[in-house]
Amino acid sequence: MADGTMTLEMIQASQVGLKAVGAGLAVGMAGIGTGVAEMGIGSAAVGAVAEDKDIFGLALLFTVIPETIVIFGLVVALLLLF
Secondary structure: OOOOOOOHHHHHHHHHHHHHHHHHHHHHHHHHHHHHHHHHHHHHHHHHHHHHHHHHHHHHHHHOOOHHHHHHHHHHHHHHHH
């Protein structure tokens, strides 16, 4: 390594490592975005259900919808890895 050359094994290991970093970022950033989205939706849903018990199903649906974003992040991560 003193002369600045990289072997084929080093390049392949670097590529695998960068794929893993990309996959981790895909899932992590999707999770953070979902958490921020559910922060407001969850509190509004709890307040709405406290006022009217009949909208519990709708509030639950609105709470679950942002969680699909994490599934999309997981799909992107799997596509990056395989």
